[in-house]
Structure formats: C-alpha cells, structure tokens
Amino acid sequence: MMASKLLAVTQKDLKLLYRDKGGFFFTFIFPIIMAVFFGSMMSGSGGMKGISLQVVDADQSVISQAFIDKLDAAAELKVVLTDEATARDTVRKGKAAAFLILPKGFGDAKGNLFSGETATVQLGVDPKRSAIKGLLQGVLMSYAAEDMQSAFTDTDKFVDQIDKSLAEVRQARDSGEFADNDKADRMLEFLDQLQEMVDTDSFNNTSSNESADGSTDEDSGFNGFQPLIIETHDISVNRDGPPSGYDVSFPQGILWGILGCLSAFSLSLVSERNQGTLSRLLVSSANRSTILAGKALACFLTIIFIAVCLLLLGKLVFGIQIRQPDLMLLSLVAIGFCFSGLMILFSVISKSEKAAAGITWAAMMLMAMAGGGMIPLAFMPAWMTPVSQFSPVMWSILALEGPMWRQFSLVEMLPVVAVLFGIGIAGFLLGVRLFKWQSSSA
Amino acid sequence: MPDILTLDQVSKQFDQTNVINQLSFSVREGEIFGLLGPNGAGKTTLVNIMTGLLNADQGVVTLFEKYAPGDNFARANIGCASQSLALYEDLTAEENLQFFGKMHALEKSALQTAVSETLAVVGLEDRATQRVKEFSGGMKRRLNLAVAILHKPKLLILDEPTVGVDPQSRNAIMESIQSLSDQGHTIIYTTHYMEEVEKLCDRVAIIDKGRLVALDSVNGLVQEYGKNHQIRYSQNNKVFTVDTDNPLQKIRELLDSEQQSAISNLSVQSPTLEQVFLNLTGHELRD
Numbered sequence: 232m233m234a235s236k237l238l239a240v241t242q243k244d245l246k247l248l249y250r251d252k253g254g255f256f257f258t259f260i261f262p263i264i265m266a267v268f269f270g271s272m273m274s275g276s277g278g279m280k281g282i283s284l285q286v287v288d289a290d291q292s293v294i295s296q297a298f299i300d301k302l303d304a305a306a307e308l309k310v311v312l313t314d315e316a317t318a319r320d321t322v323r324k325g326k327a328a329a330f331l332i333l334p335k336g337f338g339d340a341k342g343n344l345f346s347g348e349t350a351t352v353q354l355g356v357d358p359k360r361s362a363i364k365g366l367l368q369g370v371l372m373s374y375a376a377e378d379m380q381s382a383f384t385d386t387d388k389f390v391d392q393i394d395k396s397l398a399e400v401r402q403a404r405d406s407g408e409f410a411d412n413d414k415a416d417r418m419l420e421f422l423d424q425l426q427e428m429v430d431t432d433s434f435n436n437t438s439s440n441e442s443a444d445g446s447t448d449e450d451s452g453f454n455g456f457q458p459l460i461i462e463t464h465d466i467s468v469n470r471d472g473p474p475s476g477y478d479v480s481f482p483q484g485i486l487w488g489i490l491g492c493l494s495a496f497s498l499s500l501v502s503e504r505n506q507g508t509l510s511r512l513l514v515s516s517a518n519r520s521t522i523l524a525g526k527a528l529a530c531f532l533t534i535i536f537i538a539v540c541l542l543l544l545g546k547l548v549f550g551i552q553i554r555q556p557d558l559m560l561l562s563l564v565a566i567g568f569c570f571s572g573l574m575i576l577f578s579v580i581s582k583s584e585k586a587a588a589g590i591t592w593a594a595m596m597l598m599a600m601a602g603g604g605m606i607p608l609a610f611m612p613a614w615m616t617p618v619s620q621f622s623p624v625m626w627s628i629l630a631l632e633g634p635m636w637r638q639f640s641l642v643e644m645l646p647v648v649a650v651l652f653g654i655g656i657a658g659f660l661l662g663v664r665l666f667k668w669q670s671s672s673a
Numbered sequence: 674m675p676d677i678l679t680l681d682q683v684s685k686q687f688d689q690t691n692v693i694n695q696l697s698f699s700v701r702e703g704e705i706f707g708l709l710g711p712n713g714a715g716k717t718t719l720v721n722i723m724t725g726l727l728n729a730d731q732g733v734v735t736l737f738e739k740y741a742p743g744d745n746f747a748r749a750n751i752g753c754a755s756q757s758l759a760l761y762e763d764l765t766a767e768e769n770l771q772f773f774g775k776m777h778a779l780e781k782s783a784l785q786t787a788v789s790e791t792l793a794v795v796g797l798e799d800r801a802t803q804r805v806k807e808f809s810g811g812m813k814r815r816l817n818l819a820v821a822i823l824h825k826p827k828l829l830i831l832d833e834p835t836v837g838v839d840p841q842s843r844n845a846i847m848e849s850i851q852s853l854s855d856q857g858h859t860i861i862y863t864t865h866y867m868e869e870v871e872k873l874c875d876r877v878a879i880i881d882k883g884r885l886v887a888l889d890s891v892n893g894l895v896q897e898y899g900k901n902h903q904i905r906y907s908q909n910n911k912v913f914t915v916d917t918d919n920p921l922q923k924i925r926e927l928l929d930s931e932q933q934s935a936i937s938n939l940s941v942q943s944p945t946l947e948q949v950f951l952n953l954t955g956h957e958l959r960d
C-alpha cells in the first residue's frame with residue numbers, strides 16, 4: 232500500500248523531470264559537456280601554487296633537515312613531514328599531491344659533492360595530478376642546485392674540494408671500487424675540466440648561468456652529473472601509466488550531473504508547494520514520509536542513471552578505467568543515497584522557488600569548490616583543504632575514483648562510503664523531521 | 674442524520690489577528706452545505722482547517738464523529754477541490770487523475786474505471802491524453818474538481834469550484850455535484866455565486882470576518898433576514914428602485930399619487946439571498 236504510493240510519487244517525479252526541458256538539460260546534457268570539455272582541457276597541464284607535498288626524512292641528518300627547510304620555505308610547496316607509509320597512503324587517497332622520500336645516506340651523498348654518489352630522492356605524484364610531476368621535479372632540482380651553487384661560489388673551498396675529489400676518485404678507480412669504469416672515467420674527465428675552468432677564471436659566470444636555469448637539463452654542461460637524482464614513482468598501482476584527463480573529468484562530470492539533479496528535485500517540492508499539488512498530496516491518504524521517500528527515490532534513480540550513463544560513455548568513448556565495477560556499484564549507491572538525502576533537506580527548507588534555487592546553487596558552489604568539483608584540490612589555497620573534508624562532493628569524487636584507478640580495497644572504500652551514507656541519512660531524517668514540524672506548526 | 678463534521682469554538686490567528694473567530698456549526702451527513710462570505714471572510718482558511726492543512730489555534734474539529742482533521746481515516750474519506758488549481762501541468766489529465774488516485778490507494782482496475790468515469794462526469798473524456806498546460810482555465814477547473822471526486826469520498830469540500838468557468842461548464846459542474854449528492858455524498862460548497870447556493874444548498878452558513886453570521890436553509894435565511902422587497906418602476910423615462918418591508922402599501926402610495934399615469938414597468942422583487950448576504954455583511958468592499 233505504502234510502497235505503491237511511494238512508487239507512484241517516484242514515477243510521477245521522473246516523468247515530470249523528463250518532460251521539463253530545462254531540468255533535463257542540466258541533469259543529463261550539461262554534465263556530459265562538462266566531463267568532455269574539462270577532460271580534454273585537463274589532458275594538457277597548467278601552472279600551480281602550493282602543491283601539498285608529504286615529505287619523509289629517512290636520513291634524519293642535518294643536511295636532509297636543511298633541504299627540507301628549504302623546501303618548506305618555498306612558495307610552490309606546502310610541506311608536511313610524515314612517515315613513509317602515511318605519505319604513500321595520503322597521496323594514494325588523493326589527500327596530498329605528492330610525496331618525497333629522502334632516503335638514508337641522502338646527507339652523506341649531498342654533503343660530499345664529488346663523492347661520486349649523487350643524492351637520490353624518491354618522488355611519488357598523484358597520477359590525477361600528473362601535470363604537476365614535471366613541475367615538482369623542476370622545483371626540487373632547482374633547490375638542490377642552489378645548494379650546489381653555494382658550494383661552487385666559494386672558490387677556495389671549491390678548489391680544495393675538486394682536488395680532494397679527484398684524488399678520491401682516482402684512488403677508488405685504481406682500487407677497482409667502481410663497478411662502472413665508464414662512469415668513473417667520465418667523472419674524472421669532468422673534474423679535470425672543472426679544474427681548467429676554475430683556472431681560466433671564467434668559472435663564476437658560467438656556473439651561475441647553469442644553476443639559474445634550474446640545472447634540470449641532463450644534457451647541459453654538467454654531463455652525467457646532477458644535483459639530485461629523482462626517482463619518480465607512479466602512485467596507485469597504476470602500471471599502465473597515469474590515467475588521462477578524462478579519468479579526472481568524468482567523476483567531476485558525474486558530480487555536476489548529480490548537483491543538477493539535486494537542484495531539479497529540490498525545486499520540484501517547492502513548485503509543488505506553490506502550485507498547490509503538495510497540499511493535495513498532504514490531504515490524500517499518503518503519509519508525509521512516503522511522499523518525501525518517493526521523491527528521494529526518484530532522485531536516487533536519476534543519480535544512478537546519470538552516473539552509469541556517464542561512466543559508460545567515458546569507458547566506451549574516452550577510455551576511462553573502471554577497475555573494480557563491484558566497488559563502483561557500492562560507490563554509486565552511496566553517492567545516490569547521500570545526495571537524495573541532501574535534496575530532501577534542501578527542498579524542505581526552501582519556501583520559495585527562488586530560495587530553493589539560491590540554496591541549492593550556493594550549496595552546490597560551496598561543495599563543488601571545496602570538494603574539487605571545479606578546481607582540482609591541488610590548486611586550492613591551503614585553508615580550503617580542511618574545508619573540503621566536509622564536502623560531500625569531495626567524498627563522492629573519492630568514492631568514484633577509488634574503484635576507477637585509485638584501486639581502493641573494500642576496507643579503504645568503507646569509510647568513504649560510510650560518510651556518504653551518513654550524510655544521506657542525516658539529510659533525509661532531518662528533512663522529514665522538518666517537514667512534519669512545518670505541518671504541525673501550520 | 675448524524676453530523677459528519679462538527680466545529681466547536683474554532684479560532685485561528687494569522688499575525689495576531691483572528692481570521693477565524695470562535696466558529697461553531699455542524700454539517701449533516703448527505704446535505705449540501707453552503708459556505709458564503711465576502712472576500713477574506715476566512716472560508717479558505719476554514720476549509721484548510723477541515724482538511725488538516727492548517728491547525729486550529731483554539732477549538733475542536735471533529736470529522737466522521739470521532740476523527741480529527743489529518744487523521745488517516747479522515748484523509749482517506751475527504752475529497753477537496755482547492756480554490757487555487759492544484760494540478761501537474763506537465764502531466765495529462767489522465768495522468769493527473771491516475772496519480773492522485775494511487776495516492777488515495779485506488780488499485781489498478783478500480784483506478785482505471787474511476788478515471789474514465791470521472792473524466793466523463795466533468796466532460797473531459799476526449800481531452801484525457803492532453804497535457805494540462807494546454808487546457809483552458811475552465812477545463813483546468815473541471816479537472817481540479819475531478820481529482821477531488823475521483824476516489825468517491827464521503828465528504829467533498831469544494832472551494833469555489835466554478836470560478837472562471839462559462840455557463841455551460843458551470844451547469845455541467847453543478848449537475849455533477851447534484852448527482853454526487855444524490856448518491857449520498859456530503860458536500861461543503863464555497864462560492865460567491867448566490868444562484869448556485871439557491872439552486873444547490875440545503876443549508877447555508879454566512880460568515881464574515883471569521884464569525885458565523887447566520888445559518889439556515891435558503892428560505893429560512895430569506896424569511897428571517899430578507900426584510901425588504903424591491904419595487905422598480907419607470908417614470909418619465911427614468912428608472913427608480915425603492916426598498917420596502919411593506920410592498921403593498923408602497924405600491925398603493927405610488928398608484929394613488931398625482932403622477933400615477935406616468936408610471937410604467939412596475940415590478941416587485943421579493944427578498945433574495947443576495948440581499949440577505951449584503952444586509953448581513955454590509956456593503957463596504959473587502960480585501
């Protein structure tokens with residue numbers, strides 16, 4: 232009895248949405264445009280500020296500490312010190328853009344410039360933000376090179392160091408310590424050249440030029456010699472290379488569709504209020520919670536439909552990956568639940584169509600901005616990061632990306648899904664409560 | 674006949690002003706009960722209290738002898754055509770009826786027969802599959818009524834069901850209301866059209882500023898409150914009207930006067946419900 236009334240409301244709402252051209256556009260067409268448009272845009276790259284970088288100091292030396300301080304002071308980076316497991320996990324879960332590991336021996340290698348060993352660091356970048364990988368490498372190189380430059384500019388020390396290094400390397404070579412003789416020869420050759428350069432006094436100019444352009448170019452003057460060796464790691468388990476821009480833009484497109492849906496359905500209750508059909512429903516033999524549940528179900532089904540359509544389109548036409556379809560199903564249900572519940576709350580608090588449009592629009596903008604629906608989180612000012620924790624959009628995008636390419640396990644998915652369900656249930660119950668309260672105070 | 678609806682000292686305030694003021698009356702089973710009152714008298718507010726859309730601030734409303742407005746039984750057995758149209762414009766007439774029928778728990782085959790019967794009653798059979806937004810005002814009004822009667826409620830509350838419809842449609846609506854009444858439905862009928870009340874209603878309540886001013890049958894009201902007869906006549910190409918509580922006396926006076934030869938088109942109008950209404954509620958305009 233109650234179920235058939237609920238389904239009747241659902242069916243009616245879906246019919247109305249389908250027949251409303253504006254609503255149809257914003258829930259079905261607009262998200263596809265967004266997904267395709269931003270997907271193609273994001274396949275390029277852009278500049279950025281304040282990349283959140285998880286740093287692991289496994290070396291714990293004065294030199295590693297100094298290097299970290301330098302990175303910390305850099306405007307381009309936002310450094311958080313942590314341990315390796317956390318760092319990898321944080322990036323994999325999309326909460327930080329990249330991690331950097333300074334391994335044991337980093338200080339020794341870096342402290343002794345010409346020891347024949349180059350300081351090695353490990354860099355892992357969120358594949359979703361692969362665009363920033365090159366940039367990060369450049370930034371790290373330039374800071375490492377700055378250290379080197381300061382060593383170079385102190386000429387006396389530098390000459391001493393060259394002498395010392397030459398002796399060391401020759402000795403090591405002669406005693407067969409080098410596994411790779413070619414490399415040793417190259418280094419000796421290079422050190423000889425350096426000595427000549429210092430002798431001809433042309434050194435200061437050239438060195439500063441080399442350092443200024445970032446020293447990232449492996450084919451430049453310092454052949455085979457770098458201030459830093461950066462071993463990059465692709466996070467996620469994504470061995471077939473980083474996902475394309477579409478893997479990022481389609482979840483966002485889905486979210487736009489969901490937000491359009493949210494606004495269309497929130498408006499539907501308000502317009503029922505205005506056109507009097509709500510009063511008619513209230514005096515019919517259907518209960519208030521049945522009416523709201525019917526609306527929520529219509530919204531839920533539409534959300535699932537939009538998401539499935541977009542995912543299929545993304546997969547078939549734009550090659551996005553969905554590695555765990557079963558977990559994806561769980562995510563979709565959770566997301567549908569979350570936003571249907573929120574829709575009920577929004578629709579109940581809005582008294583006029585303008586209010587509904589305003590509330591849903593403001594909430595959408597806030598959620599989308601805070602949640603990375605409009606601008607990827609990596610590009611956001613630091614203060615927004617904690618804000619985004621409260622954004623259902625943020626959680627939803629994570630829930631979509633988890634089974635797509637972040638390769639979340641079920642255990643990793645559960646908290647995300649739980650948050651979404653929680654928001655949905657809270658929204659629905661609060662909405663129903665308010666709805667009943669509105670009538671009892673009429 | 675038992676009372677199907679009882680109001681006992683019901684009051685309702687909006688912004689500290691009494692819109693309904695200690696109203697008490699009963700509606701008997703099977704009657705057509707007219708609710709008359711000028712604009713802003715509180716009729717729609719009263720209707721909303723009866724259906725449970727609004728809560729009375731003071732007083733008690735009892736439906737079907739033991740239920741409060743909004744109770745499941747009450748909601749299932751009341752049909753209400755609101756003053757403002759309440760229809761889904763993007764659905765067809767049939768879809769609107771089907772949907773509201775389902776909300777009143779009508780099951781498949783019963784629903785289908787009810788829908789086609791009701792469409793026939795309001796004369797919209799051939800518009801069944803047309804979207805409501807393409808309807809004329811009068812057609813919408815008729816569909817609005819159809820939704821209210823679809824589930825054959827015991828009590829039918831109609832808030833100005835004939836506003837904005839042409840005389841043909843109005844007659845059709847009134848006939849269908851009469852036939853519902855003949856089938857035993859109780860009807861509460863709100864209107865500004867006196868002739869509708871005169872034709873249809875068994876009893877009439879006149880309310881003004883939220884108070885009950887009079888309650889009786891149409892004849893009873895006219896006899897009690899319709900003091901003045903109206904005499905109309907022409908004299909020297911001018912029309913005169915005279916109100917009097919003693920028409921015979923007045924006519925004699927006229928005919929005995931010096932200018933009696935110039936009088937023509939003499940007619941006497943006995944008191945009407947409209948006069949009663951104006952007498953009781955005054956002549957000033959309402960908001």
Ligand SMILES: Nc1ncnc2c1ncn2[C@@H]1O[C@H](COP(=O)(O)OP(=O)(O)OP(=O)(O)O)[C@@H](O)[C@H]1O
Binds near residue numbers: 692710713718
């Ligand atoms: N929601 C409301 N808030 C404040 N005042 C209201 C509200 N609804 C009605 N009123 C006021 O209550 C009074 C009665 O209104 P109501 O609609 O019941 O009158 P009515 O008799 O149905 O009039 P009409 O014949 O014009 O339909 C009016 O003065 C109106 O302004």
Ligand SMILES: [Mg+2]
Binds near residue numbers: 832
């Ligand atoms: Mg009214």
